[in-house]
Amino acid sequence: MFGKKKSTPQIDKDQLELIQNAQKRIKQKKRLYIHFVIFLIGAIFLIIANTLLGIGEDFKFFGYDWFLFAVLIWLFLLVYHVFNVFITHKFMGKAWEKQQLEKLVSKQQERIEKLKDGFVREEKLLAQTQAYNKAKSEKNKSELTIIVAAAENHAIGKGNQLIWHLSDDLKRFKNLTNGHHIIMGRKTFESFPKPLPNRTHIVITRQKHYKVPDGVVVVNTLADAIDASKNDTQPFIIGGGEIYKQAMDVADKIELTRVHHNFEADTFFPEIDTKVWTETANAFHKKDEHHDYEFSFITYERKQ
Incomplete structure (x- = not known):
């Protein structure tokens, strides 16, 4: 009702x-x-x-x-x-038949345009899928990793030198980077007394005709450095501050030594955005006779 x-x-x-x-x-x-x-x-x-x-x-x-x-x-x-x-x-005279024919042609044209749009969308989707699969395949071949030691206030250095000396951190750096490409800026490279053994050094600099020892690769951009290390399964970004900033957008992993102290510094590491990065490992170390500060080895991986 x-x-x-x-x-x-x-x-x-x-x-x-x-x-x-x-x-x-x-x-x-x-x-x-x-x-x-x-x-x-x-x-x-x-x-x-x-x-x-x-x-x-x-x-x-x-x-x-x-x-x-x-x-x-x-x-x-x-x-x-x-x-x-x-x-x-x-x-249903000729005029009516002509009108209906025009309508039919118009509808068929609309269907053709819809089919074209559908094909274009499918082609774009296919291209994106292929690009994604290619990127994923390349990622499986090479995992770009940032390795850094940073204080609680994100300090990493002063006067192109380390602020602290932690023997376990240096051992970890050696063990992780051994046999791999290490990517760095010119100032970081110049802080070494000599190239580190059993590693391929890639130096980023804008200076033309920059002289380096044999075996050291010189490039102009981070993109060129990554391309030069594409055959390595895990190339490492080792500094300095500006190179770290650029690498945060393209790196797959961060191996961080967090020194639990604040320091005065002129070079800092970017803040890690937890919306982008997931903590997958964390090992705490107390200070002792060989270490003046407490520190933690923390691993971050980029969220998929």
Whole structure:
């Protein structure tokens, strides 16, 4: 009783046009039928008026009674009406057929455009998938790692030198980087008395004709450094501050030694965004006779 109102069915525009044309056609035929009935009645009336009532019986054209010409003229009008309904204004004439053909072509064109859009989207998706798979494959081949020791206030150095001496940290650095490419800035490289053994050094500098010992690779950008170490399964970024900042956007892992103390410094490590990085390992070390500060070895991996 108080149910929802029935929704009025929506009529397609083409269907509505067909209904309207059908209504016009019915009106045309009704008018023609009325014309035909009036013609019959009128013709009979003219014949009766002339033959039985004697109206205009002496009035003739070319030897024929006048009502014969009147009936012929009316018959001509009726024939013209029939021609107009069934020939000139047909329900589905050439104009209507042309209009429907244009609509059909337009709809087919729309479908073609939709198919084209679909193909374009599929091609983009396929390209993205291929690019992703390629990147993933390359990532599996090489894992770019930042290795750094930073204080609680993110200090990493002063005057191009380390602020502290932690023997276990130096051992860890040696064990992790041994046999790998190490990527660094010019100032970091110049802080070494000599190149570190059993490692391939890649130095980033803008200086032209920068002289280095044999075996050291010189490049101009971080991207070139990464490309130069692409055959290494785990190249390491070892500093300094500006190189670390650039590497944070492209590195896969961070091996951090967090020194639990604050220091005055002129070089700092970027803050690690936990929305981007996940801590996967954490080992705490107390200070002892060989270590003046407490520290932790922490591993971060980039979130997928």
